[in-house]
Amino acid sequence: MDVKRIALFASGSGSNAQKIIDYFADNKLVEVNCLLSNKPDAFALERARKAGVDTLLFNREQFYHSTFVSDWLQERKIDLIVLAGFLWLVPENIVREFEILNIHPALLPQYGGKNMYGMNVHKAVLDNHEKISGITIHYVNEKYDDGAIIFQATCPVSYDDSPESLAEKIHALEHQYYPKIIEEIILKNH
Numbered sequence: 001m002d003v004k005r006i007a008l009f010a011s012g013s014g015s016n017a018q019k020i021i022d023y024f025a026d027n028k029l030v031e032v033n034c035l036l037s038n039k040p041d042a043f044a045l046e047r048a049r050k051a052g053v054d055t056l057l058f059n060r061e062q063f064y065h066s067t068f069v070s071d072w073l074q075e076r077k078i079d080l081i082v083l084a085g086f087l088w089l090v091p092e093n094i095v096r097e098f099e100i101l102n103i104h105p106a107l108l109p110q111y112g113g114k115n116m117y118g119m120n121v122h123k124a125v126l127d128n129h130e131k132i133s134g135i136t137i138h139y140v141n142e143k144y145d146d147g148a149i150i151f152q153a154t155c156p157v158s159y160d161d162s163p164e165s166l167a168e169k170i171h172a173l174e175h176q177y178y179p180k181i182i183e184e185i186i187l188k189n190h
C-alpha cells in the first residue's frame with residue numbers, strides 16, 4: 001500500500017502543525033509531506049523546516065489566479081490537505097481537486113465565517129458570556145467554516161477567562177484531537 005500524503009496549510013505560529021508533524025513522524029502509513037503558507041514570516045514554516053518537511057510559500061496571485069499551488073500538490077500526489085490555522089479562503093479549483101480538513105476554535109455553526117479566526121473567535125465567545133466553547137473539525141468547501149462537521153469537543157468557559165486563557169484551553173483540545181481525527185479520515189477515505 002502506498003503511503004498516504006498530507007499537505008499542511010498554516011498562516012501563523014503552527015502549534016497544531018507541529019503536533020501533526022510529531023504525531024506522524026514514525027508512522028509507516030501516513031506522512032506529512034509538506035507545509036504551505038501564505039505568510040513569509042509564519043513560524044509554522046520554521047517548524048516545518050526544522051522537522052525536515054518541505055515548504056512552499058505562495059502569494060495571493062498564485063493562489064487565486066493560477067494553478068501554481070494545485071499543480072505543486074498534484075505533483076506530490078497529496079491525498080489530504082489539512083488546514084492548521086490557515087486564514088485564507090481556499091479557492092474552488094483546490095476544493096474540487098482535494099479532500100480538505102479544517103479545525104475551527106469554536107463550536108460551529110456558531111462563531112464561524114469571515115474574520116472569525118484565532119483571538120477574534122475567543123473574544124466573541126466571551127462577549128456573549130458563553131458557558132461552553134470548544135473545537136470543530138470539519139470538511140472544507142468553498143465557503144468559510146461551512147463544510148460538514150466531523151468532530152467536536154467542548155471545554156467550559158469560566159467567568160474569569162480572558163481570550164488568552166480560553167485560547168490555551170482550546171489549543172489543548174486541538175492538540176489532543178486533531179492528529180487522531182486526521183489519521184482516521186486519511187486511512188478511511190484513501
Ligand code: GAR
Binds near residue numbers: 084104105116118
Ligand atoms: C487554532 O486555534 C485554529 O483553530 C485557528 O487558528 C489557531 C492556529 O493556532 N484557526 C482558525 O481560527 C480558522 N478559522 P496554531 O497556529 O498555533 O496552530
